[in-house]
Ligand SMILES: Nc1ncnc2c1ncn2[C@@H]1O[C@H](COP(=O)(O)OP(=O)(O)OP(=O)(O)O)[C@@H](O)[C@H]1O
């Protein structure tokens with residue numbers, strides 16, 4: 001501050017060639033004001049996270065204590081309307097994991113291959129079409145995906161596999177599509193940010209374009225790609241609307257790829273409207289579990305993205 | 316077998332509209348070190364890259380004329396992967412792959428179909444020894460190559476180039492990012508290996524050119540002004556422009 005002051009004073013004293021800067025005090029005031037505005041904005045998001053955490057946990061933890069941690073997480077029966085009621089969310093935990101796992105199995109291979117294609121193989125005119133389409137895919141509301149799933153995918157699965165078509169398989173397929181833009185976007189960026197010198201080094205040794213991309217460029221992008229995959233998983237596990245519409249939504253232990261299933265998110269939405277008392281709190285506690293999953297994923301994400309470029313550790 | 320390893324005949328090169336090389340003719344003799352010197356932007360790197368077709372990566376780059384390796388036209392009659400296996404390249408900035416030292420060296424041989432572990436082990440050791448870096452890394456072959464110093468990385472890159480058993484090695488200012496000691500090591504290494512390879516080196520360091528090269532080509536504005544024995548070119552240049560440049564009177 002003092003140096004800045006003395007510089008601006010020196011300027012105004014010793015030279016008329018310079019335009020007279022705003023007086024030191026005004027400038028400092030503006031800078032300080034801007035700083036405070038930025039800080040406030042930053043604080044809003046921090047406050048939002050903290051408040052959400054506090055409320056969800058405050059609402060959920062007592063319910064978990066009352067039901068018993070093991071009975072809640074490990075219980076295989078969710079019967080809130082029985083006498084006595086049972087609140088085991090294990091079926092929904094499995095439901096979320098299966099559906100998300102399936103989405104990864106569908107979305108990751110397709111997404112990665114698309115990203116590699118877009119970053120390294122795509123002719124420019126095709127890219128001009130492909131890129132906006134994928135961005136559009138990211139912008140489609142999940143209810144629209146859900147409708148598409150109901151109208152198109154469910155009947156196909158019903159015809160091919162029997163059952164009523166609302167099942168893990170359908171949900172995984174649909175979610176796999178929904179996480180594509182996330183995976184493609186982040187992976188493409190990661191692949192593009194690999195230094196060109198790696199690629200040149202590989203082709204200079206006689207590697208073909210395909211080999212250079214596949215064995216040098218792609219592996220060099222792996223932490224960025226993994227980050228994209230994790231973000232995609234986060235999106236899949238938190239997705240609610242589309243999953244409810246195609247997964248069958250039965251609160252029971254999953255019975256196979258082509259049987260209906262309920263996820264954690266679906267559990268909350270489905271019953272929140274008419275729940276009261278412990279039932280209500282058990283649903284909030286379901287959100288706590290969901291929150292836990294997301295926390296773990298975010299932790300993985302930040303570990304991956306903060307990782308410095310690998311150095312050979314000298315012992 | 317033709318006397319020259321590489322012959323460039325009437326080569327013109329354009330980057331889109333820009334005429335970067337103008338009717339370049341040069342013959343590069345086997346088992347010698349040929350140096351390219353000249354002011355920045357005169358086309359040294361461009362010519363070097365046209366010798367192993369790295370210019371193919373540049374969009375809008377067109378060439379006319381011919382470049383031959385052992386008498387075979389590299390643009391018309393040669394598989395590009397075969398060409399690059401035989402004409403290796405070391406870049407200005409060391410560019411080891413982000414993988415282990417071993418995998419860096421083994422990358423080229425694996426690319427050309429060598430899979431046996433024992434063969435690869437032999438090649439890795441032999442290449443690192445030739446690039447005089449074996450003693451420094453033999454106990455950490457499985458560690459990331461990115462953990463090496465700049466000078467070590469550059470020797471690693473030379474070893475990586477040697478590992479595919481090329482006949483020609485192109486080096487584009489390989490020591491410009493290095494300290495004097497690393498520079499000296501690389502110069503010594505060039506002199507050691509030149510009996511079995513043909514080396515073309517771009518350099519801004521004229522002492523370096525005089526120290527290691529047998530022949531020197533002086534470039535200006537996309538043309539080769541003078542090409543001669545290094546000793547002759549630096550002591551009694553036949554062109555006024557060469558003389559101005561090497562005596563530092565270049566305007
Ligand atoms: N990819 C490219 N696209 C367009 N023009 C290029 C490209 N690469 C080089 N040029 C131009 O071609 C000319 C020769 O470039 P080149 O890199 O061969 O010079 P150089 O002699 O190696 O210079 P330096 O000593 O600075 O490395 C320069 O004028 C440069 O601007």
Ligand SMILES: [Mg+2]
Pocket residue numbers: 359360361487517
């Ligand atoms: Mg250059």
